[in-house]
Amino acid sequence: MSTPRVAIDDLTKYYGQTLVLDEVFLDVYEHEVVCLIGASGSGKSTLLRCINQLVPFDHGEIRLDGVAIDDASFGKTGLRKRIGIVFQAYNLFPHLRVIDNVTLAPRKVHGVGKREAEARAPELLGLLGMEEFARKYPEQLSGGQQQRVAIVRALAPNPDVLLLDEVTAALDPELIGGVLDVIRDLKAQGMTMMIVTHEMGFARDVADRVCFLEEGRILEEAPPVQLLSDPQHPSTRRFLQRIIEAGRL
């Protein structure tokens, strides 16, 4: 196969004395969707945050198309332009209207003119059925709508990779479906994605591969049907058993 889009090589990270990522190896190829599952504190979110340099790591290397992410060739903003991230709590800017949330990075970071950025925004918002909300403020929207705006904001710089960090965990159950539909659409369009999720049914639908993490290590990695219905590692089995008991699979 060709060079992976994202190559994670022997990644190790400590928070103080606590080991949160323990020699993680993972390659994600173009158009591939990889879901990360595991209990809280297993290191899934930290792994995502290492990839776009929101948090530093202690050992190992992460490469984007074969180039280390701390390489000088990315400059100050190159990496952020190519890797988008969406958070559990949306983290929209509450003082900015939807359209300004979406156009802030293209205008201020990537030097796109205000008019050009605003001309492109409705098209992006339209993909997610959000064009009518362009002039509203985040607090006037439902959680599901806010999360869709956050996804549009991450897509605005045209990233090569999208990182999704438990994007439905803060939503009311009836709003989750709409956001998951958006992610399915993105997969259909060929977006490369790494998704941290607790929605196992969704992972089975959308993922090409599922990774199970425990204590900072990837214990098992397989196509979703295989991992979810025939887990090999005892820890994976225990984890999925708990999920089934909670009625989430």
Added chain:
Amino acid sequence: MSSERAASAEPARRAGPRPPVKATLTPWERYAPLAISVVSTALVFGVVWRVITTAENWPLIQRQFFDVDAMRASLPQVFSGFLVNMTVWVIALVVIAVFGIVVAIFRSLTGPWAAPLRVFAIIYIDLLRGTPSILLVLLFGLGVPALQIPGMTTSRLFWGSVALVLGYTAYTSEVYRSGIEAVPDGQRAAAKALGLTQWQTLRYSILPQAVRNVIPALLNLAVALQKDVALLSVIGAREAGREAQIFTARTFNFSSYIVATVLFLLATIPMARFTDWVTKRDQERRLQRTL
């Protein structure tokens, strides 16, 4: 997606239990509470007024403090002094608002290269906030003009105002800083993830939210400064208090002070009411957000 939109549509009305019938009040039930309030209040204030005005010393007090002729005579001078107060106040507000943000930014910068700015901000705030305003006004208002530095104005009014600006900047920067620290961490993460620099993050994400959070607190400081501009009288600036003092020294009548007091109240009470209104609106906004 569609389910969310459908939820906002008006649901069909269901014939449910009827709302309770509003009780009809007799005129007595309706107006008695109001009448009792008015009469009892008038009674209490009337008695107090009566006690004061029949006191043995009342004519003397009236003559010394509420002499209408003296008030009329002193008004033009005191009012022109009051305009000085308000001019200093307005200019100082603008300068303080800007300087306060600068010091707050200095103090919240991270990284080893920002250490000098951080230390400067901490020392500045400790010194200026810990010194009584009146001492600052005396030090700057009398001290700096005495230096006779070429090219620098020797206006006491100017340097006294500088002292007030410096002192209030220290308070204001701490208010701004509390606002900056109250912005959730997720906002920084989101800005960083979008590629914004530390400065852009402050400028476009953190500061607008921080300022909005602290507007009620800032307005409270503005009300305090509105009165503290009268401190400029100690260095002989011809502001309202000083003008009233001059009038009293000439006529041995204190009514001019009452004139100055009333002028200040006319300015500060609406300002305080406005602050209360903004604070209340701000609280309602926060409440709505958490619901």
